[in-house]
C-alpha cells in the first residue's frame with residue numbers, strides 16, 4: 001500500500017485543511033480528463049489517500065499502523081473512493097472531446113461478504129476459507145468475448161473511432177458535437193460472433209473458495225480488503241476487490257470492550273473472606289485466579305495479557321474478572337449456629353449502620369439501572 005502522506009505530499013501532522021488543499025491541487029493535476037487515461041492509477045491513489053486522511057477516524061486507524069484495507073467499523077467504509085473513480089471513468093467514456101474508441105474491458109465490481117467469527121478467532125486471528133459467488137474470466141474466449149477463431153470487426157458506422165461527429169444548432173450557432181457511436185456503443189468494433197460460453201461477456205459466473213487471513217484484534221464491523229479478489233470485469237477487465245466484513249459472535253462468558261475482556265466470577269462469602277484460588281477457563285485454557293483474603297464485592301482481578309490481540313501491533317488486552325460475592329440464602333441448623341457464633345465473636349449480632357459518603361458515580365449507576373441499561 002502506498003504511503004498516503006507521501007501520495008498527497010503532506011507531513012504526518014498536517015491539518016485536515018492542509019490535506020484537503022493538497023488533495024484538491026493534485027486531483028486537478030492528475031484527473032484523467034485533464035492528464036489522460038495514463039494518470040488513472042495515480043488519480044486513484046490520490047483519491048484513496050484523501051478518502052482516508054481527510055476522515056479523522058480513518059486517519060487515526062491508518063496512523064496506528066495502516067493495516068492494508070482495514071477500515072474499522074462504520075457502514076460503507078472503504079467504498080467511497082472507488083465509486084467516485086468509477087463515475088469519473090464513465091464520464092470520460094461518454095463525455096465530449098476527441099477520444100479514441102472505448103475499451104470493452106472494464107474493472108470488475110467490488111464485492112462485500114460477511115463472516116461470523118468466534119471471540120477466540122478475533123483474539124488470536126484465524127485463516128478462513130470462504131465460498132464466493134463471483135465472475136471469473138471465460139476460459140473459452142480468454143476474455144475476448146469472441147467465439148474462438150473469430151475477432152471483432154471494425155464498426156462501419158464510425159470507422160473504428162467509437163464516436164461520431166454531428167453539426168448541431170444551438171444558441172451559440174453551429175457547433176460540432178461528438179457523441180459515442182450508437183452502433184458499437186463507442187467500442188469502435190462490433191463482435192459478430194459472440195462467445196457461446198459467456199454470451200460475449202468475456203467472463204462467467206462461478207463459485208470459488210477464497211482464503212481470508214483474519215488478523216488478531218479484528219472487531220465487529222472490521223473490513224478486510226482482499227485486493228483483486230472481487231469480480232473480474234467484462235471483456236477481461238481487471239478484477240475488483242473483495243471486502244470481508246467481520247461479525248463477532250457473542251461469547252457466553254466474556255464480554256469484549258476494546259481489546260479487554262470482562263467476566264464475572266461468583267465467589268462464596270467464606271472464600272472471599274478467607275481467600276482462595278479459582279480455576280477459570282479462559283481463551284488460553286485454564287488459568288488460576290488469585291482471590292486474596294478479604295476480597296470485596298465488585299472487586300476486579302486483572303489477568304494481564306489474556307485479552308484480545310492488538311490489531312496493529314504486538315501484545316494483547318487484559319482479562320478482568322469481576323468478583324461477585326455470593327451470600328448464602330439457605331443455611332442448615334449447624335451452619336446457622338456456626339455463623340451466629342462467628343457473629344458473636346466479631347460483635348456483629350447487631351452491627352451499627354456504617355454509612356459511607358455518597359459518591360457521584362452512584363447516581364449515574366442508579367440512573368442507568370432505572371433506564372434499564
Ligand SMILES: [Zn+2]
Nearest residue numbers: 138141195198
Ligand atoms: Zn467467452
Ligand SMILES: [Zn+2]
Nearest residue numbers: 155158181184
Ligand atoms: Zn461505431
